[in-house]
Amino acid sequence: MKVTVAQIAPRLGDIEKNFQTHLDILENAKKQKSDLVIFPELSLTGYSLQDLVSEVALQVDSNHYFSEFKKISRDISFIIGFVEEKERGIFYNSSAFFNKGEIIHIHRKIFLPNYGIFEEARFFAKGNKFSVISSELGKIGILICRDFLHFPTSYILFVQGVEIIVVVSNSPVRGVSDKEYFESARLWECHGENVARLLTSFVIYCNRVGFEEGLCFGGGSFIFNPFGKIIKKADYIEEEIFSQEIDLQELKHARCMATYKRDDNPELILRELKKALNLIEKE
Amino acid sequence: MLKINCKLVKRILVRFIREELQKFGFYRGIIGLSGGLDSTVCCYLAKEALGEKNIVALILPYKDLNKKDVEDAKEIAKKLGISYKVIDISPMVDAYFEKYPTENKILIGNKMARERMSILYDFSARENALVIGTSNKSELLLGYGTIHGDLAWAISPLGDLYKTQIFQLAQYLGVPEKIIKKIPSAGLWQDQTDEGEIGITYSEIDEILYQLIDMRKSPEEVISSGYDKEKVDRIVSLIRVSQFKRKMPPIAKISLRTVGLDFLYSRDWYK
Numbered sequence: 412m413k414v415t416v417a418q419i420a421p422r423l424g425d426i427e428k429n430f431q432t433h434l435d436i437l438e439n440a441k442k443q444k445s446d447l448v449i450f451p452e453l454s455l456t457g458y459s460l461q462d463l464v465s466e467v468a469l470q471v472d473s474n475h476y477f478s479e480f481k482k483i484s485r486d487i488s489f490i491i492g493f494v495e496e497k498e499r500g501i502f503y504n505s506s507a508f509f510n511k512g513e514i515i516h517i518h519r520k521i522f523l524p525n526y527g528i529f530e531e532a533r534f535f536a537k538g539n540k541f542s543v544i545s546s547e548l549g550k551i552g553i554l555i556c557r558d559f560l561h562f563p564t565s566y567i568l569f570v571q572g573v574e575i576i577v578v579v580s581n582s583p584v585r586g587v588s589d590k591e592y593f594e595s596a597r598l599w600e601c602h603g604e605n606v607a608r609l610l611t612s613f614v615i616y617c618n619r620v621g622f623e624e625g626l627c628f629g630g631g632s633f634i635f636n637p638f639g640k641i642i643k644k645a646d647y648i649e650e651e652i653f654s655q656e657i658d659l660q661e662l663k664h665a666r667c668m669a670t671y672k673r674d675d676n677p678e679l680i681l682r683e684l685k686k687a688l689n690l691i692e693k694e
Numbered sequence: 695m696l697k698i699n700c701k702l703v704k705r706i707l708v709r710f711i712r713e714e715l716q717k718f719g720f721y722r723g724i725i726g727l728s729g730g731l732d733s734t735v736c737c738y739l740a741k742e743a744l745g746e747k748n749i750v751a752l753i754l755p756y757k758d759l760n761k762k763d764v765e766d767a768k769e770i771a772k773k774l775g776i777s778y779k780v781i782d783i784s785p786m787v788d789a790y791f792e793k794y795p796t797e798n799k800i801l802i803g804n805k806m807a808r809e810r811m812s813i814l815y816d817f818s819a820r821e822n823a824l825v826i827g828t829s830n831k832s833e834l835l836l837g838y839g840t841i842h843g844d845l846a847w848a849i850s851p852l853g854d855l856y857k858t859q860i861f862q863l864a865q866y867l868g869v870p871e872k873i874i875k876k877i878p879s880a881g882l883w884q885d886q887t888d889e890g891e892i893g894i895t896y897s898e899i900d901e902i903l904y905q906l907i908d909m910r911k912s913p914e915e916v917i918s919s920g921y922d923k924e925k926v927d928r929i930v931s932l933i934r935v936s937q938f939k940r941k942m943p944p945i946a947k948i949s950l951r952t953v954g955l956d957f958l959y960s961r962d963w964y965k
Contacts, residue, residue: 422964463963625710
């Protein structure tokens, strides 16, 4: 199947403009016979929202952007980022998965970074579950930015049978040294590679670009296959929309070669976790 | 520890200048060009970002105080193909001090820095060009700048780079050797030098700042790792007393929602 990753620079707070950008990209991807288009975290709104959060929040059931998106998704599947008002006055950093005319899943960001340049927990409510969604596109799990960097999150998707881990992100570059890479970008790439290889799954990372408040969002979106091999990588800093053919059969080959999935023992892990948390008695 | 990959830094800064200006509907930048390292590096980056036709360099000497620098500044502007204008600020500055005389160099220096700011902002409106600030991270942290003077700008490309890192960047950008070799100076009076005034060399300042700020080490930790106690203490005290220069001034909170406190919108709102 063909995946399109849209490394774009959304305009802060301007849903109408960003919506048009989404439509253009989807239209093009459709022409290129792409099966799945991935947009970054908060792709409809931009990142540094602060008090704008409540103003740009959308209720999924009752707005025309989503009815329009649903229509488009009859022909092509896609994942978009937005501020969700799930209940009145409660806002989530969410990503919605559109497929066959419906929203088949919404992931609400769980780990909200709140330190240094980040203040998400000040403005957003926390999500509380990780899901894997089956469709003709395979078994897909969505993680939003920092969600991915917490070790167990990918594993929870793995236990649920994930085949493609989609990570949507708004990661600014920071930590330039004399090295050829950004310290911040390397974090994503190293973790992406390890997760892909050890969980024998595809990892698709879609980051945004552009500046907000002096923050330079780094781009560098990538796809790792289940062997942990990078099969596509976008440039840093600049807009780039790429399409890449991925072969789900590789999951079979990778899992024959490295039997992490077969040999996994989540029941044992769960029992040990409970012990560690003193939820059950230690032997 | 202070070495940077100049190729990556240049990419960030060129895009920063272009995008931050264009978002606000501007295609031109204006730079106060002194003939020193920081403003020269800014001109090189801005040329790359906006094209030479879209940069206005203002060379703003006080009489013949920095004659050599003025010649260097003109040479840089010509070399880069950017248009420049030389405006002597002495008539305005002298007119003021004739009425309110002083011998205090700092007062005179601050007035000169603010006169330059005033002209830059006037030309900003005349030329439809945003002011590109030239302060670096070392100066910002030490408070080595005049509030509402050289610390006034629309965007600051170099504000997160230490002076020693700007030397590296200048070399990478191909800034002439004679500019790079110049002894850093605010040029506010005869024979003024940054390092002379601060009393510590930039290479020491930047290493100590890097430990304190970027690595979040305590002054005690920095001293025990081998840096001179007096210098560390001096740097810490300069940082502390100049914090007001790095923050918007406080507004007394009265209402339910206050500008600067809990009226929180990015300046990039709808940009």
